[in-house]
Amino acid sequence: MESSLVTSIGKIQLERPVMLASGILGISLDVFNRLYRSGAGAVVSKSLSTEPWDGYPNPTIFGINGGGWINAVGLSNPGAPNFAKMIEPNKDVPIIISLVGSIPEDFSTMVEQFKNSKVIAYELNLSCPHVAKVGLEVGDDPELVKKIVSTVKNSTNVPVIAKVGLGTTHYLNTVSAAIDSGIDAITAINTIRAIAIDVETQRPILSNKFGGLSGTPIKPIALRCVYEISSKYDIPIIGCGGISTWEDAIEFILAGASAIQIGSVIGDNWIHVFNDINKGILQYMKRKGYSKIDEMIGLAKKS
Numbered sequence: 001m002e003s004s005l006v007t008s009i010g011k012i013q014l015e016r017p018v019m020l021a022s023g024i025l026g027i028s029l030d031v032f033n034r035l036y037r038s039g040a041g042a043v044v045s046k047s048l049s050t051e052p053w054d055g056y057p058n059p060t061i062f063g064i065n066g067g068g069w070i071n072a073v074g075l076s077n078p079g080a081p082n083f084a085k086m087i088e089p090n091k092d093v094p095i096i097i098s099l100v101g102s103i104p105e106d107f108s109t110m111v112e113q114f115k116n117s118k119v120i121a122y123e124l125n126l127s128c129p130h131v132a133k134v135g136l137e138v139g140d141d142p143e144l145v146k147k148i149v150s151t152v153k154n155s156t157n158v159p160v161i162a163k164v165g166l167g168t169t170h171y172l173n174t175v176s177a178a179i180d181s182g183i184d185a186i187t188a189i190n191t192i193r194a195i196a197i198d199v200e201t202q203r204p205i206l207s208n209k210f211g212g213l214s215g216t217p218i219k220p221i222a223l224r225c226v227y228e229i230s231s232k233y234d235i236p237i238i239g240c241g242g243i244s245t246w247e248d249a250i251e252f253i254l255a256g257a258s259a260i261q262i263g264s265v266i267g268d269n270w271i272h273v274f275n276d277i278n279k280g281i282l283q284y285m286k287r288k289g290y291s292k293i294d295e296m297i298g299l300a301k302k303s
């Protein structure tokens with residue numbers, strides 16, 4: 001029996017289910033090309049704003065004992081217009097553009113700037129936990145989420161994904177607001193607000209004090225969110241958070257994800273990690289007798 005890695009996230013078709021998460025290496029078309037040729041099903045850009053942002057001063061990222069990172073990069077990015085020009089030559093790489101902003105018009109302006117670029121979806125960052133007036137502060141306001149999603153949906157026929165995280169409003173209310181306004185898919189989750197303190201200086205380590213926790217420590221929480229969203233809503237889900245092996249990827253699919261994103265695991269081994277996970281998923285499918293990813297989505301919820 002032939003097994004295939006092809007998967008659909010609603011209207012988005014991917015050859016392979018493992019994507020690059022936003023903010024990780026996502027700054028040049030050359031890197032996107034290499035990642036795609038190395039097994040990524042799609043690449044998500046760094047979150048882009050209407051203007052270039054510098055981000056925070058160093059230190060912006062800190063590796064924690066036992067694995068994982070706390071980062072407060074501050075969403076430094078070249079701005080949507082510059083990035084749109086940079087990806088204009090793109091022919092075949094499936095690129096998802098991540099957007100960050102405070103008001104609906106920020107997002108619709110940026111979508112307009114990408115109208116001549118080859119983009120397979122937009123991912124709205126409603127969940128960055130360490131920059132004021134954007135990200136989680138937007139995601140924590142379901143009424144604002146409704147307005148943003150409706151505005152973006154009215155501005156483009158390209159599928160739109162909402163990336164949610166754990167803020168002060170229950171994240172399922174954000175998911176629900178996005179679905180009410182016609183969102184095509186949900187990415188769950190972003191980093192989780194966290195802090196690290198230097199015992200010698202007795203001060204927080206990151207210049208911004210708070211940052212977002214990513215990597216292995218957040219995997220069970222991200223998995224729980226995917227399971228909860230897929231139990232409550234009929235919406236395609238992209239799982240993200242602490243995935244580093246094919247077993248992790250399968251867990252997210254069994255919890256209800258149609259595809260997954262990886263970030264923190266991409267270190268020195270980034271060239272290999274996509275294909276390692278793809279190969280493991282394929283071998284698992286053959287061993288268990290599945291021909292399509294679709295047959296495995298949400299199986300863990302069966303009673």
Ligand SMILES: Cc1cc2nc3c(=O)[nH]c(=O)nc-3n(C[C@H](O)[C@H](O)[C@H](O)COP(=O)(O)O)c2cc1C
Pocket residue numbers: 021022023024046047061069071073075098125128163189190191213214215216218240241242243261262263264265
């Ligand atoms: C250094 C760094 C920068 C990130 N930048 C962004 C970003 O610009 N936009 C976004 O939506 N998520 C961003 N993230 C969050 C990741 O996309 C992902 O949701 C999170 O790291 C959990 O996945 P992981 O455990 O596989 O890293 C960033 C994460 C890291 C570690």
